[in-house]
Amino acid sequence: MTAVGLRVAVVGAGVSGLAVAILLRRRGVRCDVYEKSDALGAVGAGIQLSPNGARILHELGAEPAMRRRSSAAHAIETRRWNDGTLLSRVAHGTACEDRFQAPYYLVHRADLQACLVDLLPPGRIQLGRAVTGVVEHGDRVELRFADGGSTTADVVIAADGVHSALRAAVVDDSPVFSGYSVYRGLVPAAAVPSFEDDPRVMFWFGPGRHVTYYPVSSGRTVHFSAVCADPSAGTAPRSSTADVPNLLAEFDGWHEDVRQVMRTAESVTRWGLFDRNLSDRYRTGRVALIGDAAHPMLPFLSQGASQALEDAVVLVDSLLTESMTDIPAALRRYEAVRRPRTAEVHRQSRLRADTFHLPDGPLQAERDAALAGLRDLAHLDWLYGDAVRSAHALAGH
Numbered sequence: 458m459t460a461v462g463l464r465v466a467v468v469g470a471g472v473s474g475l476a477v478a479i480l481l482r483r484r485g486v487r488c489d490v491y492e493k494s495d496a497l498g499a500v501g502a503g504i505q506l507s508p509n510g511a512r513i514l515h516e517l518g519a520e521p522a523m524r525r526r527s528s529a530a531h532a533i534e535t536r537r538w539n540d541g542t543l544l545s546r547v548a549h550g551t552a553c554e555d556r557f558q559a560p561y562y563l564v565h566r567a568d569l570q571a572c573l574v575d576l577l578p579p580g581r582i583q584l585g586r587a588v589t590g591v592v593e594h595g596d597r598v599e600l601r602f603a604d605g606g607s608t609t610a611d612v613v614i615a616a617d618g619v620h621s622a623l624r625a626a627v628v629d630d631s632p633v634f635s636g637y638s639v640y641r642g643l644v645p646a647a648a649v650p651s652f653e654d655d656p657r658v659m660f661w662f663g664p665g666r667h668v669t670y671y672p673v674s675s676g677r678t679v680h681f682s683a684v685c686a687d688p689s690a691g692t693a694p695r696s697s698t699a700d701v702p703n704l705l706a707e708f709d710g711w712h713e714d715v716r717q718v719m720r721t722a723e724s725v726t727r728w729g730l731f732d733r734n735l736s737d738r739y740r741t742g743r744v745a746l747i748g749d750a751a752h753p754m755l756p757f758l759s760q761g762a763s764q765a766l767e768d769a770v771v772l773v774d775s776l777l778t779e780s781m782t783d784i785p786a787a788l789r790r791y792e793a794v795r796r797p798r799t800a801e802v803h804r805q806s807r808l809r810a811d812t813f814h815l816p817d818g819p820l821q822a823e824r825d826a827a828l829a830g831l832r833d834l835a836h837l838d839w840l841y842g843d844a845v846r847s848a849h850a851l852a853g854h
């Protein structure tokens with residue numbers, strides 16, 4: 458079989474599924490994307506896209522649209538929850554572009570998704586097509602849909618997120634509740650006037666809680682997320698609308714700048730935060746898990762979307778190197794390249810669930826001293842550097 462004859466089915470039109478579809482199309486491979494939502498863009502909020510993901514977006518051809526529809530962070534700041542003491546400010550801006558050849562984007566998920574969809578020809582994404590299961594028959598894979606339909610492909614890419622329906626074909630597990638829930642909302646840019654000259658990510662750390670906010674949609678709005686310990690959220694619905702007064706009560710005693718942002722929100726949602734224990738397997742013979750379906754992470758290292766983009770590059774490179782003769786070998790190579798990298802990012806994301814939420818005391822003072830020592834981006838070389846190409850080289854590409 459030639460690459461052109463290969464038929465790939467992608468389940469899910471999030472960041473990972475769309476990136477795979479774009480990369481395959483570039484290489485002349487037939488690829489259909491099946492998305493359960495009836496419309497794109499409705500779900501999600503702000504995403505911080507670090508330069509390891511941004512570089513890939515640029516390679517996909519999304520740079521002009523990303524520069525138009527997002528903000529590039531000048532800096533990342535951390536502050537203390539009650540008195541607003543500045544703990545650290547690490548310059549990004551040109552320092553980030555010089556060191557990592559790409560910016561640190563602040564973007565609404567809908568804008569990111571639109572930038573990617575625009576790189577595909579019309580008709581490649583089938584909306585309203587929820588996949589319920591996948592069955593392998595020798596050298597073909599059958600996809601089954603909730604609407605009673607089915608289709609077959611040579612290989613299936615499961616890009617259907619943390620609550621993936623297809624993951625069960627590879628791993629028998631369930632999402633793990635973190636003990637935290639997150640309030641998320643959007644407020645007008647006027648809530649944080651300093652973002653106009655100094656677009657940046659602001660983290661506020663307090664006992665059992667942290668708050669993050671930054672500009673999205675080219676600076677027209679500010680996205681905030683407010684994380685708090687919440688033992689009951691693991692049994693609650695995945696998301697629900699929440700009250701601003703409840704949110705303010707949760708963050709009683711927090712700095713007025715934070716409370717002012719919260720007060721300005723017209724509506725707020727509340728989500729339980731879930732990941733999964735890392736699996737050894739990201740694939741079967743002809744089904745590959747990618748992005749959150751493969752290795753959902755807590756959002757505390759802000760890496761889910763960037764890791765999904767890295768997965769997409771490695772998976773498509775592996776498939777097109779090997780697949781003409783051996784799809785299972787291609788998927789094994791993808792897993793071998795991506796598992797160590799994503800395992801470390803997953804581990805570090807979980808660690809931050811503790812360090813971000815320390816009670817005031819000696820450990821918090823130690824954390825804050827370490828933050829104060831951050832002068833530049835060198836400590837992020839391992840994360841923002843080119844892990845995709847270097848891991849590939851190690852794996853013999």
Ligand SMILES: Cc1cc2nc3c(=O)[nH]c(=O)nc-3n(C[C@H](O)[C@H](O)[C@H](O)COP(=O)(O)OP(=O)(O)OC[C@H]3O[C@@H](n4cnc5c(N)ncnc54)[C@H](O)[C@@H]3O)c2cc1C
Nearest residue numbers: 469471472473493505588617618748749756759760761762
């Ligand atoms: C609070 C929070 C903050 C975050 N902040 C950041 C951040 O700052 N930076 C960052 O990089 N990441 C962040 N993330 C994570 C990031 O959003 C995800 O890692 C990323 O979107 C994963 O992309 P994906 O394509 O794998 O999955 P998703 O974006 O979840 O897309 C999955 C797609 O599959 C579709 N789908 C699901 N089931 C089916 C089915 N059965 N059939 C067909 N289609 C289906 C869904 O509708 C969806 O379109 C955050 C996550 C949370 C919860």
